[in-house]
Amino acid sequence: MKAVVFTDVRSVSVREVPDAEIEEPTDAVVRVTSSAICGTDLHMYDGRTGATRGLVLGHEPLGVIDRVGPAAEMVKPGDRVVIPTHLYCGLCVNCARGYSAACLRVRPGAFGAAYGYAGMGPYRGAQAELLRVPYADANCIPVPGKPGDDLEDDLVMLADAFVTGWHATELAQVHAGSTVAVFGAGAIGLLAAYSALLKGAGEIYVVDDIPERLDKARELGATPVDFREGDPVEQIRELRRARGLPPGEEPMGGVQIGIDAVGFQAHDRSAPATENPTQVIHDLARLINPTGHVGIAGVFAEHDLHPAPMGFADGRLTVPWATLFAKGVSVNFGRTHDRRYTVLLRDLVLARRAWPGIVVTHHGRLEDAPDLYREFDRREAGVIKAVLHPQLA
Numbered sequence: 001m002k003a004v005v006f007t008d009v010r011s012v013s014v015r016e017v018p019d020a021e022i023e024e025p026t027d028a029v030v031r032v033t034s035s036a037i038c039g040t041d042l043h044m045y046d047g048r049t050g051a052t053r054g055l056v057l058g059h060e061p062l063g064v065i066d067r068v069g070p071a072a073e074m075v076k077p078g079d080r081v082v083i084p085t086h087l088y089c090g091l092c093v094n095c096a097r098g099y100s101a102a103c104l105r106v107r108p109g110a111f112g113a114a115y116g117y118a119g120m121g122p123y124r125g126a127q128a129e130l131l132r133v134p135y136a137d138a139n140c141i142p143v144p145g146k147p148g149d150d151l152e153d154d155l156v157m158l159a160d161a162f163v164t165g166w167h168a169t170e171l172a173q174v175h176a177g178s179t180v181a182v183f184g185a186g187a188i189g190l191l192a193a194y195s196a197l198l199k200g201a202g203e204i205y206v207v208d209d210i211p212e213r214l215d216k217a218r219e220l221g222a223t224p225v226d227f228r229e230g231d232p233v234e235q236i237r238e239l240r241r242a243r244g245l246p247p248g249e250e251p252m253g254g255v256q257i258g259i260d261a262v263g264f265q266a267h268d269r270s271a272p273a274t275e276n277p278t279q280v281i282h283d284l285a286r287l288i289n290p291t292g293h294v295g296i297a298g299v300f301a302e303h304d305l306h307p308a309p310m311g312f313a314d315g316r317l318t319v320p321w322a323t324l325f326a327k328g329v330s331v332n333f334g335r336t337h338d339r340r341y342t343v344l345l346r347d348l349v350l351a352r353r354a355w356p357g358i359v360v361t362h363h364g365r366l367e368d369a370p371d372l373y374r375e376f377d378r379r380e381a382g383v384i385k386a387v388l389h390p391q392l393a
């Protein structure tokens, strides 16, 4: 089969690799129709997280089941399915408690796993014609319709981006009326803002410095904040002041909720060509109101091969705990627990109440992957979210 493989820092190729096969009785093999490229793939592409050469990339697939092992009971060949990024058994104590990203059976001796992901288990990635899906009954989420129908882009966003955006709003306790600031207007930040809108948040600000992404934030119904135009914390405070704060609430002139959808490759605002992995938490600590909440969905790598000048290889960071403590701000982190949200969000999409495919800007064949990775990485050609179609010749 053909697949996108990591070949070197800032280099991917499309290669012929051995077909995905049934290896365990509970497996399925899925013929992938759509497979999105994620900001997480860029951490590997940029040489930060030590992907081995030849690793098949990708963790955001939608497709049709081709074969199942003899122990798969719920899914069958021909079913159209979306496959969550973080695979899980569905049965262990963490899966049973709804913490599927910490599944205890998918990576023996450790917890949690993902497809095509350095340090997250032996599973090959989904930017390929075929994908082996372990524990198929748990990991194949059925969806109606036919490949290429009008929901293809919305459904592929259920594999990771929409679910992670939603997860970020859960980590940060967004509810009706919340004031929210999302840092990062990639697919994750945009879909976190979109999730906050769906939950009825009152005001939503999205911070970035890439014009097309800020335009997309506005299109979704959020207020864009361009950090090239000055300190985003002051900009948001000023926007809120200009709207008019309720009398007596001036000390609450920041926002109640902050979401980090950037992660460890955050740009330093005073020197945007360099990275500062603590930039966003410093901004959030200043911006969040007393008693507020922070949700961190951006990835912080445990082993960074090329840490930024203000970073450490093992992710030890200097964080303004005292400010967060004084304000009584809660901080929640982590990978998305797909099992908890994917079916609910699928049903929101099927009810035509959510259109997460709105963040998809580019489509291509597998052969287009080298160009799309380069453009996405360099923030060129307006790429926000690109989707590959492995069955297209």
Ligand SMILES: NC(=O)c1ccc[n+]([C@@H]2O[C@H](COP(=O)([O-])OP(=O)(O)OC[C@H]3O[C@@H](n4cnc5c(N)ncnc54)[C@H](O)[C@@H]3O)[C@@H](O)[C@H]2O)c1
Pocket: 038, 039, 040, 041, 042, 043, 160, 161, 164, 183, 184, 185, 186, 187, 188, 189, 207, 208, 209, 210, 213, 227, 261, 262, 263, 264, 265, 266, 267, 268, 269, 279, 280, 296, 297, 298, 299, 334, 335, 336, 384
């Ligand atoms: N928790 C999870 O389960 C999970 C799942 C998927 C992705 N992620 C992570 O979420 C993050 C975002 O993913 P994505 O696909 O949207 O990536 P992306 O690279 O497309 O987007 C990141 C955005 O952050 C912006 N940015 C950089 N520095 C900034 C700063 N100081 N302030 C504000 N914005 C800044 C960039 O301009 C860019 O638009 C990545 O770290 C990714 O690994 C986490």
Ligand SMILES: [Zn+2]
Pocket: 037, 038, 039, 040, 059, 060, 085, 160, 161
């Ligand atoms: Zn992803």
Ligand SMILES: [Zn+2]
Pocket: 088, 089, 090, 091, 092, 093, 094, 095, 096, 100, 102, 103, 104, 105, 106
């Ligand atoms: Zn499990």
